[in-house]
Amino acid sequence: MLKTIYLTAALGAALVSTAAAADLTFDGRTARATAAADGSFQLLADGKPVAIAAQPMRSRTDSVMFDALFALAQQDMAADRVDAIRDPAFNFGNPVDCECFQTGERWPYVWTRDVSFAADLALARLEPIRTRQSLQFKLSKARDGVTPGLFVAQDTGSGGSWPISSDRVVWFLAARDLHDNSSFMTETWQALQATLAQDRAMVFDSRTGLYRGETSFLDWREQTYPDWTRNDVRFIGDSFALSTNVLHYQALRLAEKYARELGDDRASEYAAWADALATQIDARFWREDAGMYMSYIGEAAHPVPYAKYDLLGISLGVLAEVFPAERARRSLANYPYVDGGSPVVWPQEAQQPIYHNRAVWPFVSAYSLRAARKVDDATRIQREIESLMRGSALAGSNMENYEMRTLAVHVDEGPLSGPVVNSPRQLWSVAGYLSMVLEGVFGVEADGSVAPKLPVALVPQLFGKRDSIELDTGSTRYILKRPRTLDGDLLVAEKIQRKGNTVTVQLEARRDTPRVSAFRADPANPNAFAPATPAAPAPQKRGNTWTIAIPANHQLWQDGIAVGSSATHTVTNDGHQHCLSLTRREGVLESLHSPMTCIGPQQRLPGATQWAWTAAKPTRVRIRLHYDNPNGPINTGVTAAVKQLAVHCAGQPVQRATIVMPHSIGPQDSTAAEFDLPKGSCRFTLEPGFNMSALEHFAQYNGGKGGRDGVLNAANVRALLIAPVAGDAEATR
Numbered sequence: 089m090l091k092t093i094y095l096t097a098a099l100g101a102a103l104v105s106t107a108a109a110a111d112l113t114f115d116g117r118t119a120r121a122t123a124a125a126d127g128s129f130q131l132l133a134d135g136k137p138v139a140i141a142a143q144p145m146r147s148r149t150d151s152v153m154f155d156a157l158f159a160l161a162q163q164d165m166a167a168d169r170v171d172a173i174r175d176p177a178f179n180f181g182n183p184v185d186c187e188c189f190q191t192g193e194r195w196p197y198v199w200t201r202d203v204s205f206a207a208d209l210a211l212a213r214l215e216p217i218r219t220r221q222s223l224q225f226k227l228s229k230a231r232d233g234v235t236p237g238l239f240v241a242q243d244t245g246s247g248g249s250w251p252i253s254s255d256r257v258v259w260f261l262a263a264r265d266l267h268d269n270s271s272f273m274t275e276t277w278q279a280l281q282a283t284l285a286q287d288r289a290m291v292f293d294s295r296t297g298l299y300r301g302e303t304s305f306l307d308w309r310e311q312t313y314p315d316w317t318r319n320d321v322r323f324i325g326d327s328f329a330l331s332t333n334v335l336h337y338q339a340l341r342l343a344e345k346y347a348r349e350l351g352d353d354r355a356s357e358y359a360a361w362a363d364a365l366a367t368q369i370d371a372r373f374w375r376e377d378a379g380m381y382m383s384y385i386g387e388a389a390h391p392v393p394y395a396k397y398d399l400l401g402i403s404l405g406v407l408a409e410v411f412p413a414e415r416a417r418r419s420l421a422n423y424p425y426v427d428g429g430s431p432v433v434w435p436q437e438a439q440q441p442i443y444h445n446r447a448v449w450p451f452v453s454a455y456s457l458r459a460a461r462k463v464d465d466a467t468r469i470q471r472e473i474e475s476l477m478r479g480s481a482l483a484g485s486n487m488e489n490y491e492m493r494t495l496a497v498h499v500d501e502g503p504l505s506g507p508v509v510n511s512p513r514q515l516w517s518v519a520g521y522l523s524m525v526l527e528g529v530f531g532v533e534a535d536g537s538v539a540p541k542l543p544v545a546l547v548p549q550l551f552g553k554r555d556s557i558e559l560d561t562g563s564t565r566y567i568l569k570r571p572r573t574l575d576g577d578l579l580v581a582e583k584i585q586r587k588g589n590t591v592t593v594q595l596e597a598r599r600d601t602p603r604v605s606a607f608r609a610d611p612a613n614p615n616a617f618a619p620a621t622p623a624a625p626a627p628q629k630r631g632n633t634w635t636i637a638i639p640a641n642h643q644l645w646q647d648g649i650a651v652g653s654s655a656t657h658t659v660t661n662d663g664h665q666h667c668l669s670l671t672r673r674e675g676v677l678e679s680l681h682s683p684m685t686c687i688g689p690q691q692r693l694p695g696a697t698q699w700a701w702t703a704a705k706p707t708r709v710r711i712r713l714h715y716d717n718p719n720g721p722i723n724t725g726v727t728a729a730v731k732q733l734a735v736h737c738a739g740q741p742v743q744r745a746t747i748v749m750p751h752s753i754g755p756q757d758s759t760a761a762e763f764d765l766p767k768g769s770c771r772f773t774l775e776p777g778f779n780m781s782a783l784e785h786f787a788q789y790n791g792g793k794g795g796r797d798g799v800l801n802a803a804n805v806r807a808l809l810i811a812p813v814a815g816d817a818e819a820t821r
Contacts, residue, residue: 177791237282247750
């Protein structure tokens with residue numbers, strides 16, 4: 089069972105008469121908070137003293153620990169305010185002027201997703217000017233002075249950044265709450281138009297109706313993707329992630345809103361795109377056997393389900409209302425928790441160190457709390473509030489992440505030790521804690537409305553014998569009055585009175601909240617490690633048939649569909665390429681997919697920029713380039729090679745599709761593109777594309793190529809690979 093927080097009161101000689109000391113005990117470690125008359129606190133965090141100064145916003149509850157940690161979060165936020173930022177990979181580590189929020193004590197720079205999630209959680213409402221300036225730092229024009237538009241910068245990342253990682257649209261999640269500044273609204277509208285158009289052209293896949301790219305925030309590939317992506321991220325760039333698609337949906341809705349306000353005819357187009365995307369998100373990511381939405385699915389060539397789930401993606405989907413109500417409740421209720429709280433991914437990977445794997449991240453817990461409030465899940469609201477308090481109290485700061493069972497900032501397990509990287513006063517963790525207090529406990533929304541949804545289980549801790557608890561923001565005083573009875577599981581507003589700058593809420597216990605049962609991991613195996621990922625299928629060809637052996641407890645998948653119920657499966661050559669993978673099952677848990685093996689006809693056309701091919705009949709083809717891109721390491725950089733592959737066929741309009749060649753270790757295959765070709769000869773040519781090195785934002789980048797040395801969007805192309813596949817042209821010829 090979850091270890092219980094113990095809060096005890098004791099008078100101290102140095103304290104005011106009504107002040108108390110509070111203990112928080114978890115996993116054999118203890119934190120103690122004491123309050124002073126001037127509004128300051130002293131925190132003893134697992135033996136480490138932390139002085140907390142009086143802060144502009146104050147809570148007054150029966151828990152000195154709760155009040156102290158709220159002040160600590162504000163103190164951490166103040167420490168993240170800077171006049172200049174720096175990073176060794178930019179401007180040679182020299183300061184860059186920016187009255188911004190830095191990302192954390194160990195990360196004195198501004199990163200797109202960190203500042204955006206932090207802004208959305210709390211910073212946009214608490215410090216709009218500095219938040220706006222932080223966001224503006226991530227907007228950029230193209231370096232060539234010709235390409236029109238203002239773009240959101242995707243930070244350095246997997247395979248050379250965008251479009252392998254494509255969650256830069258999270259920026260709009262933050263910008264939507266900063267609409268009180270007309271010039272910033274203009275910039276946001278410009279960035280929406282250019283960024284969404286670029287993503288639609290280069291990231292959107294019309295066959296699946298989804299946007300390609302890496303999971304948002306979960307950007308250390310082998311921590312959450314199969315280990316075989318460690319040195320080859322092509323699959324990540326071809327696959328589809330829940331969180332990234334939900335963020336695109338939110339950006340499209342914001343574009344629709346701005347377009348309607350401006351009388352722009354594209355409003356209906358943005359609305360149609362958003363509606364269609366919501367439908368595909370629900371249809372393609374839902375997994376009925378798990379009762380949850382998957383973190384990602386395979387590429388269009390092999391759109392297999394993956395038994396990987398992530399809390400941020402599910403929470404964002406609940407909040408965006410892209411899930412049907414019942415599935416939203418089920419998905420959140422079925423997501424597991426462990427002693428320390430809700431891990432950010434499930435299940436865990438046994439051979440990976442602690443970072444995203446086996447970890448609680450406070451900002452994700454804060455989004456989970458928001459989502460739990462959305463669906464009235466009292467159990468998860470309670471779990472997330474407790475987890476956030478325990479982590480910051482025992483660490484003495486709002487850390488980047490914690491080991492999931494103990495909430496330790498580091499666990500020594502040899503090569504699996506971690507969290508591998510951690511930082512005090514991590515900005516999105518700070519914002520997550522502030523969001524927990526403002527919304528999660530007091531119910532104060534960003535628009536000033538008040539809608540408390542407080543678990544009855546927290547009444548003894550927060551109210552004690554008090555008649556009310558209070559939040560004073562400096563401009564408004566919010567008072568939650570104790571309910572008359574505790575017969576229920578969730579406290580909501582019975583009556584709200586506003587008088588001057590005071591809002592008084594009479595709470596009542598609600599009995600009709602939806603019944604959900606938060607699922608806890610098997611106590612006998614609380615880490616719940618996924619089975620090891622199998623090796624790729626090894627088809628054996630005899631004549632016109634391939635035979636694939638299926639080991640015991642394994643599942644074979646062909647072209648995105650589970651096939652084969654015996655020890656072998658056969659595929660007859662039908663003139664099309666077919667792609668295969670294996671998963672392994674142990675009990676209720678399923679492994680991630682093996683590498684993909686494709687069988688069937690495929691031609692290799694040597695050359696670097698132009699190729700000719702003749703079709704004997706109307707045919708749908710899948711194209712990849714065989715290439716190498718030595719312009720950066722697998723885990724970072726801005727020089728993923730992005731090109732447009734154009735197909736010229738007699739008597740038909742030119743077709744184009746994006747081909748991405750991420751950083752590689754030696755020769756490998758690119759992302760795929762598919763075309764419907766007529767009978768006869770066609771010519772394929774490579775045309776210029778766009779990558780992040782093309783932005784002015786990266787002109788000061790010195791951490792790799794494509795920065796100070798100029799735009800670089802190139803790879804060594806060796807051949808074009810062309811394979812016929814089943815498609816509309818073949819089916820209707």
